[in-house]
Amino acid sequence: FFSPLPRDSQVRIMETTVANAEKYFGLFCTLMAAYTRKTAKLRDKSDLLVKQILDYANTENPELRSTMKRFAEELAKVQDYRQAEVERLEMKVVEPLKRYGVQLKQMRTEIKRFNSVRNNEIKQLEKLERLRQKSPSDRHTLSQAESNVHKASVDASRTTQQLEETIDEFQKQKLTDIQKIFLDFVTVEMVFHAKALEVYSSAFQILTDYDLERDMEDFRAKLHSASGNYDARPVSSTNPSSSLPWSSSSQSIHSTPQRQEESEYDAEEHRLQDFSDPEEAPTR
């Protein structure tokens, strides 16, 4: 007269729901953490690129030097936004998914408790069935067994009520969480892409504004000043048989004019820095 079947089906739905959540939230957590790590690696490679563009800038004439430095600054800003993306993904996506794993373990404990109450009801029912077949005339024992079944059934009914509420609460929380976590993911990504687009637009303008002809004029002037420089050093220092014609010793010859040029570039850089807006980029 008591059927454990409906409760069993509910527990099964519950168990499937929790098992699926454990499986997929676990996978989402692993993949989102991997996605975040790969993003961090992309930032690392870009940081190296920024560094090398700045080094390269220092080997070039004023015009390209200034263009490359300003371009590298924009590229560095993108990496600052990428770093912010990494931190927000950790905080708003990976961490909530991790915390969810803890919640799911608590749900498993709850289900175990429901199962033990439900199993007790089945055990009492089976005991009663055995007694009815073995000793159908033992009224006292049968009556006690019937009372035990009744008690177990009342317990099961009460926990079933609790189970229904817990399932409902759990499902609602799960649906809210999955929506929130993915919305946060999308928001973090949107903010990054919008900022990156903005900074790259500015980088595009910097590269477009580059005046190649002015740079070529500087280069030609430098070459002609070199060809007009007759009083520099003795013939022996040209070292024509050297296997390293562009060794470091040969660079020192031009140290004085290069230093003069450098101080000119510095002045220009300071002017350029006055026009740039450092507040635009987030700090790491």
Next chain:
Amino acid sequence: FFSPLPRDSQVRIMETTVANAEKYFGLFCTLMAAYTRKTAKLRDKSDLLVKQILDYANTENPELRSTMKRFAEELAKVQDYRQAEVERLEMKVVEPLKRYGVQLKQMRTEIKRFNSVRNNEIKQLEKLERLRQKSPSDRHTLSQAESNVHKASVDASRTTQQLEETIDEFQKQKLTDIQKIFLDFVTVEMVFHAKALEVYSSAFQILTDYDLERDMEDFRAKLHSASGNYDARPVSSTNPSSSLPWSSSSQSIHSTPQRQEESEYDAEEHRLQDFSDPEEAPTR
């Protein structure tokens, strides 16, 4: 009376220019290739995420199932754009930088040729100097040596003229290339970020439109239909002592209503596909 010094300075500027270009274009090539690889890895992780979200969708009720499927489709579109980004970076940034390495090797050969002509001039000058000290009275030998110096100097002058043109050409090409390669890089990135922003905006809308209450109603109906389902199967199949309570056998119970639900979702998906614009996303 002939000075090799100015030409030497020019060659030195040329050599420094080529050496710097070799160093930095090589570094840029390596770093851009690494950046492209890391981007491809980010795409791979995202592809796995898309796959798992689709798998997860199939374990959920109609409302979340549809939301997750549509969300996964948007996330897949971002990966298609990322794949396009990877291909464009390869074609427009990494390949041109690689080709530049070949051009630089040709420049080194040119410089070697200039150096050998220049060194011949120096050698003839030194020979004349030695002869003047050893045998200042040997008019015939001195005159021949002077003639050799003159010839070598004319050669050097001609190649210096060529060198100046080659330097000019090379520098102009280099400046054009560096501007073009970085402009192409920025353009590829801008296109990707703009497209990603567009797709994520649509993904945001899909997640915001998710009707949690409708999903909860479905879930509650499923639970209550389970608790009212008395004629399903014999008690023995409940197998309460099983260590795997959510084994595959328990899922088959709901196979019939699930299939019905699936065909409903299919109809809904076809309707949704009619509204979407598949031409927007690039194919891999």
